[in-house]
Amino acid sequence: MAASTAACGAGAGTADLPATMSGIIKQAKSEGEVDWSAPKPQSQMQPAIDLFEKKYPGIKVKYTNTKPPDQVSRLKMEQAARKVSIDVANAGGLTVPPAVKLARNVDWPKYGVDKKYIFEKSFVYIWAVPKVWVYNTDKVKPADVPRSWDDLLDSKWSGGQISAESRASFLAVWDLDPSMGDEKALAWAKKFATQKPHYSPNLTQTEAPIESGQVSIGTTLINLALDAKAKGAPVDIAPVSPTTANEAYLYVPKGAPHPAAAALLTSFLSSDDAQSVLAKTYNSRIPAATDCSNPGDNAVLQSMCKTNLKWFPTANLDDYKSFSTFFPEAEKALGTDVG
Incomplete structure (x- = not known):
């Protein structure tokens, strides 16, 4: 049955999964492979992939680095055509609400996933990549490092000396923190826009100008900044607070051709062993809200706590919908709205 449903593609996604971990392993091995799609370089995921394939020989992981909006569009078309090709998908930020309709329900606790890491029943919290402000240590003196959002409005950063993401997701914490709020966010964004910032299409592309010294300071993802710093780049994290945990989730799409292998891989990536490996590439979980009681050897959490950052969770689906x-309103205030 496992072999026939796997061959059917969409049919496999509607089949019941085994009720036990031993059953899911047996079916996963009969499926033989799992197709995982996420917005990360494969080099960052490979250590976890290698560990999974070593633990479960006979199950091959096929990984694809895919931008979240592209993944959502692809899954919508594939599910409509009943020819799904992705077994494990990624959701975060604006792709969470549409992914709710794309994801199949999985009884994750049966497969060893802690309930506190399950979001909206279908999603499993696997990693966080907080949005942070980073400065070039060769260009910014310690006394000039911004320590608040208002410090970023100082005229010294005008004329392209600061970079930001044009899509405005770096402002998410203003929408989440009750003490900040949308009205204050838009007022801040309008002032920020008058400095003529260097805008990049997304947060992954804001990192390079900071490293090269094209700009003095910019907003990016903490994993990119820590990786660059470890390789000798002149960058460090500014204590501009608060920010967001920026959680990312994995889920099994309806119609996944290898549903048991998908559930097994997702469960594995949530385990302590996999999290320890993912932490080495700065891609593991951190507490969703500020908690520095036990940073352990998690470099992301250590860095945030050392920098005295406060962060907020995206606690529920309504937060993502907001x-x-x-x-879009923040983009208009930044002057980056392209409709």
Whole structure:
């Protein structure tokens, strides 16, 4: 049955999964492979992939680095055509609300996933990549490092000396923190826009100008900054607070051709062993809200706590839905709205 449903593609996604971990392993091995799609370089995921394939020989992981919006569009078309090709998908930020309709329900606790890491029943919290402000240590003196959002409005950063993401997701914490709020966020964004910042299409592309010294300071993802710093780049994290945990989730799409292998891989990536490996590439979980009681050897958490950052969770689906109205307004305030 496992072999026949796997061959059917969409049919496999509607089949019941085994009720036990031993059953899911047996079926996963009969499926033989699992197709995982996420917005990360494969080099960062490979250590976890290698560990999974070593633990479960006979199950091959096929990984694809895919931008979240592209993944959502692809899954919508594939599910409509009943020819799904992705077994494990990624959701975060604005792709969470549409992914709710794309994801199949999985009884994750049966497969060893801690309930506290399950979001909206279908999603499993696997890693966080907090948005942070980073400065070039060769260009910014210690006394000039910004320590608050208002410090970023100082005229010394005008004329392209600061970079930011044009899509405005770096402002998410203003929408989440009750003491900040949308109205204050838009007022801040309008002032920020007058400095003529260097805008990049997304947060992964804001990192390079900071490293090269094209700009003095910019907003990016903490994993990119820590990786660059470890390789000798002149960058460090500014204590501009608060920010967001920026959680990312994995889920099994409806119609996944290898559902048991998908559930097994997702469960594995949530385990302590996999999290320890992912932490080495700065891609593991951190507490969703500020908690520095036990940073352990998690470099992301250590860095945030050392920098005295406060961060907020995206606690529920309504928080994610609110981004869809907040971000477009923030883009208009930044002057980056392209419709």
